Amino acid sequence: MPQPLDAAAVRRWCRNALDAVGRAREDIDAINVYPVPDGDTGTNLYLTVESAAQAVAAADTAAPTLAQAVRAMAHGALIGARGNSGTILAQLLRGMAEVIAAEAEPAGPGTLRRALRRAAGSAYEAVAHPVEGTMLTVAVAAADAAERADGTTAEVMAQACAGARRALDETPAQLAVLAEAGVVDAGGSGLVAVLDALDAALSGRAPDASIRDRLGRPPGAHGARTGAPEPDCAAADGAPGDQLYEVIYLLDAGDAAVPALRTRLDALGDSLVVVGGDGLWHVHVHTAEPGAAVEAGIEAGRPHRLRITGLPAGPPRRPPHAARAVVSVLPGEGLAGLCEEAGATALTAHADEAPGGGELAAAILGTRAREVVLLPNDDGLWHAAAAAAEQARAEGVRVAVVPTRSPVQGIAALAVHAAERRFDEDVVAMTAAAGATRFGELAVAERQSWTTAGICQAGDALGLIDGDVAVIGGDLADVAGDVLERMLSAGGELVTLVLGAAAPPGLAARLQAQVRGGHYGVDTLVYEGRQDAPLLIGVE
Template sequence: MPHPLDAAAVRAWCALALDALGRAREEIDAINVYPVADGDTGTNLYLTAESAVRAVEAVFEAHATAGPGARPGLSEAVRAMAHGALIGARGNSGTILAQLFRGMAEVLKDSGGSDQGHLLGRALRRAVDSAYEGVARPVEGTVLTVAAAAADAAARTEGDAAAVARAAHTAARTALEATPGQLAALCRAGVVDAGGKGLVEVLGALVAALEGGAAPDARPARISAPRPADGCPAGGAHGAAPGTGPAFEVIYLLEADDAAVARLRARLDALGESLVVVGGDGLWNVHVHVDDAGAAVEAGVDAGRPYRIRITHFGAAADERTRAPEPAQRAVVAVVPGEGLAALCAEAGATVVPVRPGEPPASGELVEAVRRAHAREVVLLPNDPDLRHTAAAAAEQARAEGVRVALIPTRSPVQGVAALAVHEPGRRFDEDVVAMTSAAGATRYAELTVAESRSWTMAGVCQAGDVLGLIDGDVAVIGADLAATAATVLDRMLAAGGELVTLVVADDAPAGFAEGLERHVRGGHLAVDTVVYRGGRQPAPLLIGVE
């Protein structure tokens, strides 16, 4: 029996899409030849969908606190899906999928009294229009073509939402099989478009969610495609093998107004290719391939506030089918908040998983980082007690893929920095893990934060706006002044001894804050060295480590 197009259907759709993309990830990665043959389209789509699932689940969990049976409406669920996909979008394909979701949300928010089949058809049409608007130079034979075919079929179909979804899925499969005849890179490789294949999986999940059964029984569109008898399309867009196109993929979230984003589009379009800028209402996801990664980030700084910056060198992420690299013997994967610590850890050789406040990485993102490290042995540093189970799940999955993984239960980024400082790839794996674990365990950690409301703590009652000093995870000091509270925390930590103090200071800390703390340590603890790092936009104004 068909299900209505409601919040529950959106929840089921997201979960089913994630499951489908998880099963198809490797084969989609394997046919990824356009716009760059870097073998990550399936993974990028999976991580984008995973972020959408987390956002939708968070909305349902929030409503559950209101009582049994409480659930969000369709509008709230699709907005969460679109927002989650936007902030978690990866790669060219993931960014386009996020914009497709956003376009659908623009229509589905006004669902009162509408015929659901017609409503879904309009939503798919708006999704396609939005995606074309977000891509600077649209190319046919890609996921855009597949999406357009799905929207056209939906518009022609009468019936309920399930019937419209099935018609869209069928048309998408047909369009996907035709992509090699439209795009020379696909034709030469004898494959269909990878992003389009991913979209077919997502639409199949929509059918399953609305029909209440399994995904469509029709045989999935074939992965490989025969070359046309009259040859491949001439000229036009060519898929670039790693090393033959722009050197870097740059992705970041950006807070900016529409006018600034319009200027940014023009600037980035002149800098590189495969430009996709999606989003709206002040929050955007920017994706571009360039030779000058610094210039692409600088353009974002000029336009607004970029964060979650990811820069991938295509040579380092090349398709193993093309270059078959030898895996490194050992690597370190570290979860790190703030651009400053991320740069520090990356400079030390770690594969970094950046974190935005309030949005912890999922296990799939950690597994992808382990894969990206491309090593036989990996040391995983979660640097947050709340990521213990997530990191453990990621480690288990990576082990199932043949990677030897050691999880060091670091509870703070400063413990991760201490572990990374003693990392020695030339040692035996077990010896290296023991040394890193010992260094992390010998590092006491603290952080300063600001109370959001009145509450009871281990140090007494705090009021909203109070400065809280947490030592080893518990509130130990309550103060009114950031610098004075930090000094008290340092004194308490150093009372038990210490040789080295590490201070990680946020960008928005007061002027002279770090220098004042250095003077405080020198004045009261003569045998203690101090090192200061700029953390960038990190959740806490100050992180402290004492070794």
């Protein structure tokens, strides 16, 4: 049964989109052929949609209106946008939100038509040098089809999706590199998945479970080139031999500063996209001068959440020479140093700057090892880790991803790593060690919200066990003691405490005394992790 375009539909849209892009992610990553070979468009789109969905879910605690829900979705996509494709998607969602939020609830078919047109127009304006045959072309086709459609909001959206799919199938005829590879545009494929998710939310039907089957190739195409590049709307044109970098940052700046910033960045590189407004912008550019790109942001305002990633210029030239390596993603410099002392490669990541598939793949290939074990140490990195492993395997590296959900599980896995064992045996031992480690964490609530332990207020101390909030309190040390006691109630032989930068003074000594006093035979290890979370706890 058709559903209205209201706040509930936006929530369904986000859930559907996250599921659809997640299922299609590997296919989208596999067909990137334009313009640089970093192969993580599907992952970037997934992470962008995930940020949008999380923002809507957080807004849901206050029973938002339609305007609040779409604004939350657009803001979440803006601050979490990854890569060129994710940045363009954020602008598309922002354009839709601007129209929908300004009109009556629920939104009618006329509002939807105007929203799709605004989305396409604002995305074209955000891209420095638009090229046809990309996700921009798909967005325009969706808006054109919606304007030709009659009927209810759901019927208009269905026609918009049909137009988007036709445009996607035609992208190889518009962009020679797609025709040569026998694939459709990767970013456009992701946009079709997102639009289809809105169609499902309005039509009342189940999301299209077969969407990944129609994402990778146009009718009649044969073959797909893997390990290929992120789609974009401007070709890379750096001088031969130049090392290009992807530079991304959020920028606090007034609208008046942005035109000069665009001009400066356009002269420094390509793939330039600047999206946002109302004082907050998301900047993306490929350049051989990353320092100058950051300086341009400083001149315009206050850049933050800065990410600079080297872009591969082509297939790796260096042959693997080491037998086996371990790559571990860790949230603090202290843990990274501990990992490196153990002989592993550490990739430091903070909570608001998680690495993408391209960065993880570069770390794997950078070990120059024939066999690599990847420890993501975070549930949120699973898709990026899987994409990185697939990309590295295409280059002849044997990769296993151990599903570690916390840094303490990564520590436990690394502790039993033995390079002299057969690869499969080593992976099994590391997986078993990680699985036998319960993990806890201290955090501070940023806002009022519902949790598995009840309602928390901003500033409350939260104690999480295996990813779920188990304790809410006013004092970090008291909550830490409660969490540790609950974790040890099921038994254990070793407690690992990883102190964060904001850990209360004396916390480690207090918890060690608690273990000695009440749990005979349990050993305790303490590390200075210097991560954002005040404390990480592992119990083996």
